[in-house]
Structure formats: structure tokens, C-alpha cells
Amino acid sequence: MNVQTTGPRTIDVSPGRVEASHICVENLTIAYGALTALSDVTLSIPPGRITALIGPSGCGKTSLLTCLNRLIDLIPGARVTGRILVRDTDVLGRDADLLRLRKRVGMVFQKPNPFPFSIRRNFDIVLSEFGVRRRADREARIDECLRAVGLQAEIGHRLDMSACALSGGQQQRLCIARALATRPEILLLDEPCSALDPMSTMTIERLLLKLKDSITLVIVTHNLSQARRIADRCALFWTRCGTGYLLEHGTMADLSERPQNQVTDDYLNGRVA
């Protein structure tokens, strides 16, 4: 599918080359009221790759993810300090255009959440808002998005049925297709397969591997096998006194074979929970 991205594809994505980052997180701290959920995270996420955020529950992975598209603004009492750059856009800036940012940085949630309307309406709401007014153009874009997630053959002929009547795996792929309708350059995925059966999980993993050619993907997962199967890079988060922090990050191969921390080695090999 035709997804507009602006960055070069063949660039050095080593951690030291900040200019090669698609997303650059600097000294990010997130707090909910008096509780600091994530402390002083600095991380660069390269374009056209799958970056997995892993770690035990409560270490701030999802909080970090929701900062990248400022969805954290919806949570009362959340405070964020530090800096996040998506290309040249200062995400946390006072004058950040949130609607434009979220159009560029799509998100898929743990639980499939299609709108409780028809499949077609799920797309029409998004497309009509973003200026795709002609019916023929909308049909073409729906077809394009459904093809990208492998749903065209399954549901392309019954677009007027309720999206909630689809299976869990189909609903999640529909949500990915709906997120692709805005032609994002980054897609954030918060444990997208945790509620799905192994077959649906495999389908979505294949889909993500295909999508990474055109979109930068950031995925939160508790499934280490999944991270090994699909991720190019990995960031391991840990907790200290209830506060999350970034323990180690690098390529998946680096973390698996040459971990810098004993905890990383133990966690990736299933020796600690």
C-alpha cells in the first residue's frame, strides 16, 4: 500500500546517530499525581524498523507509548517532562498540533476497539474528516487498507455488516486497517495480540513485518517470543521502587546475545518474571 513517509530507508540506525532517529525521546519522565511511572528515559527509535518495548507490568511501557502521540493528555493528573521529537516535530511542545500529530502517529490498542457501527462506517468517519469526500475515493481507500491487512478477501464484500460481528483477530486487523487509513508514518501497537489466538497472532505478526517497509512500528509486548520473531530493536524497561526506567536497549540480537546487564540476560531467558 502507498504510505507516505519522508525519511530515507538506508541509513545508519545505530543508537549514537540521533539524526537518524524517526522518534527521539530525551530525558522523559512521566508521573500520575505523586507517582512517578517512568523516569528519565532517553531512547531513539529508527525509521522503517520494528522496535519492541518489553519489561514487566507497571514499568511504564504503555505510558511511554501514549506520550508519543500525546494520548496521555486524556488521563487526568498525568504530567510529562522531557522532550520527544518525531522527525522535527516537538511532540510535547505547547503549540504542538495534536490532531496532525495523531494522524501521523497511529495507534492500535490491546483490546480490539472497532466503532460499534458497520465496517464501512468505521472508515468513513475517519476518511471524511481527513478530506476524502468523494464516495469512489473512500471506497478505493477502504479497499487499499483492507488489502494491506489481508482482510479484503474475507470481508471486502460485506462492508455493511457490523464491525463488532467480526472475530477478535479480524477486529484487530480492522483496527490496524482503520489506523492505516490516515496514512501514518508511525504506528504504535500496545500488546496488539494479547487477546488473540495463535493463528490470529501469526497473521498480525506477518502483517507487521510487511508494514515495516513503509511505516515505523513501535510495539509493546509481554510475549518475548513475539519480540524475537518480529522486532529489529528492543528496549527493556525495569522498575526500581515502583518507578520504571529504561534498563537497556539495542538490536534484538545485541540484547539476546550480548546483554549489558545480568537482569536483561535473565529476563530474556525467562529466569525472572
Next chain:
Amino acid sequence: MRRSLRPFVNDLVVRAAVAAVVFVLAAIVVHVVTRGAALVSWDFLTTAPRAAGRAGGIAPVLVSTAAVTAVALAAALPLAVGAAVFLVEAVRPHTVAARLTRGCLGVLAAVPSIVFGLAGNMIFCDWLGFGFSILAGGLTLALMILPIAACVAETTLRMHGEDRRAGYALGLPQRRIVWSIMLPAAAPGIFAGLGLGFGRAVAESAALIFTSGYVVRMPDSVFDSGRTMAVHILDLAMNVPGGDGNAFATATVLLVSVAAVVALFTALDGKQGREFV
């Protein structure tokens, strides 16, 4: 209590509670319907009362009831939805504005209907000059329905928090999320809340005596006075010797109407909620 007895006692308490609820409803329905059903006929529904309601039918009373409840629901719907959207979308949960709005709705819910009647008489009949009219009665009832309708609407909108979050994650503006996603998704629940409100409105008498009046003629417009079924029942039972039969017949029609409308709104409500197949 011995551990082995607990499930048995719990089960007994739950069954007794269910039986009590069913018994009270059944007793009322049987008491009313057995005395009134025989008098309900097509003529009863389509003719005007005669002899102060002892004879004849309830045609103008039915029309007045429909008009008063229609005005009440039409006025309550935008107010309730507006209040619910305000609480869900416009203000943070613990701000002064949110607390004040919830507090006002809570106080409104606790106000006795006779006080609503006096306030409605003062505001709508006197200050706004509507006089004793269906409009004044309907607007008074709208204020009575408002707390429950707003509360149900807010709860239903919050049930669709995931749709709201998905909308924001897609970069949709707030107006689009409210109008195109949350309100259509929550519509069945909102109408269920109105259904509950309808039950209260159609059964109300005290507030209407001071606002819509109790003349039994066929109303010409919403600015005309009119007598609702509940007021008609009250009048026949309290002021008209020999009016008991028609009072029970009117009560039967009222019960059937309420049951039909509640069933309709419940059926609508049952259509909401997502299915994960």
C-alpha cells in the same frame, strides 16, 4: 455461621428478594387489571368522559398525556445529553464545574414532585406566561426527568470510553468524536434513560395539577390546559363518587402504556454493547 450453610443462606436471601420484587409488581398489576380490564374497550379509548368521568372514555386524557410526555421528553433529551457530554468531554472529573453540575442533578433528583409543581407554576405558568398548559406541564416534567436521564446518558457515554480513545488516537477532533462516534454509539442507552424518565413523567400527578391543570376537554394546542391519565385517576379516585371503575380502567391503560414503552426502550438498549464472537 457454618461455612457449609453460607451458600444456602445467600441463595435464599437472593431468591426472597427477587420474589418480593415480583410479588409487589404482580400484586399491583393484578389488583388494577382485574378491576379495570373489563371496562377498557375501543369506545373507552376514543370517546370523551361524561358525568365527571364516571361514564364515557378517556380520549382527551390520552391525547393530553401523550402531548405532555412528548414535550417533557423532547425538552429533557437535549438537556440530559448536553449535561452528560459536558461531564464526559468538557470538564475534568473533580473540577468545581463537574462537582457543581453533579450536585445540581443530585438535588434535582431528590426534590419532591409537589415542589416541582410549585416551581413549575411559578416559572412556566407565571414568569414565562404559559399559564396552565401542556407546555408548562411538559417542561416541569422535563426538569424532573433530567437527573435520571442525564445520569444514564453519562454512564452510557463513559461505557464507550474505548471508542472515544480510539477516536482521539485517529486524530479526530472532539466534535467529530462526540457527534459521529459517542452519541450514535450511546444512543440506545440514552433512550433507555429517557424510557425510565417516561415512566416517571407519565405517572406524575402532583407536579401537573399546578402546571398543566386538570380540565378534561380535548386540547387544541400545547398552550391549552389538559388532564393526564395520572391526574384523571387521582381525580376519579378522590373527588368523584362512583368513579372507581373508570379509575381502574384508566390505570390499566396507563400500566399497559408504561409497560409497552419500557419494553420498547429496553429492546433498543439490548441492541447496544459489542459482541466479541
